[in-house]
Amino acid sequence: MTVPEPPDASGLRADRVSRRAGGRLVVDGVTLAPRPAETVGLLGPNGSGKSTLLRLLAGVLRPSAGVVTLDGSPLTGLGRRTAARRVATVEQHAHTQTELTVRDVVALGRVPHRRPWSPVSPEDARAVAAALDRTGLTDRAGQSWHTLSGGERQRAQIARALAQEPRELLLDEPTNHLDVQHQLDLLELVVSLPVTTVVALHDLNLAAMYCDRVLVLREGRAVAGGAPGDVLTPDLIETVYGVRAEVTDGPGHPVIRFLRRSPRPVTPSG
Structure with a gap:
């Protein structure tokens, strides 16, 4: 199962990629070819291979089989x-012991x-200033990164990524540990960016709201792909997540809307 491919080999693509670790296939023959400027959501329970697939797309990991390409050239050769x-890329958690300002963090993207x-x-200064402005952090540029809230830190990491001036953006569960308002604000920002985005998400409703397409993984394999309205059915949710x-x-x-499991009957005492 794949997210349908664009008509040419442009952009970032994974073609039947697999990754073996600890004697098992963590990612098993997955194909992903986002279309320009669309947002693709990677869905699946913990351990389904979402983070590993993102690392393969980023070139941090090499596939055990298959190939990741950028404009038709193998990523490993670039x-x-x-x-x-x-x-x-924007990871789940960013930590540093070094005392950095927000501007310093964003400048790492250069x-x-x-x-x-x-x-x-x-050109570096212009890119950093533009990234700070796009993420609403210009007034925090001189502030210590350690004093930011969780949502602000995530925005700073997105600003760092934007300072790279990428055409593809990979995010690994960027809404984790954020309250509802900051989750929505962050994803509104992400989908407004003029880049092709692949984002791993746990929340199916957020994926349905913000993703053009989704790819659902289970035990390393792609089991469904396409528009959220076509993919996120009660049958698929029960099969993949084990819930009604x-x-x-x-x-x-x-x-x-998730349904409660039927409560166990109460056995009368005595």
Whole structure:
């Protein structure tokens, strides 16, 4: 099962990629070919292979089989710096013991574009300023990154990724540990960006609201792909997640309501 491919080999693509770790297939023959500027959601329970697939797409891991390509060229042959000029990643958690300002963190996104020890160029400064503005962090630029809230830290990481000026953006569960307002704000920001986005999500309703297409993984394999309204059915949710749900039509996207398991009958005492 795949997310349908664009008509040519442009962009970032995974073709029947597998990754073996600890003697088992963590990702098993998955194909993914996002269309330009669309948002594709990776769905599936814990251990289904979402994070590993993102690392394969980022070039952090090499596939045991299959190939990841960027504009038709194998990603492994392009070099990390070359790939990082095109593909940016935002991990689940970002930590640093170093005292950095928000501007310092965002400026890290310019590393792939600079030679070692070279001074900051006007182009670097422009890209950092644009990324801060796009993420609403200009007024926090001089503030310590450690003093930011969880939602602000995630926005700072997205700003760092934007400073790379990528065409593809990979995000691994960026809404984890955020309250509802910050989850919505973050995904509104993500889908407004002029990039092709692949985002791993746990929340099926958020995926239905914000993703153009979804790819559902189970035990490393792709089991369904397509528009959220076509994919997120009660049968699929029960098969993949082991829970019962009702799916209704919302304003432009399906709405999932999970059902309680039937309570166990109470046995009378005595």
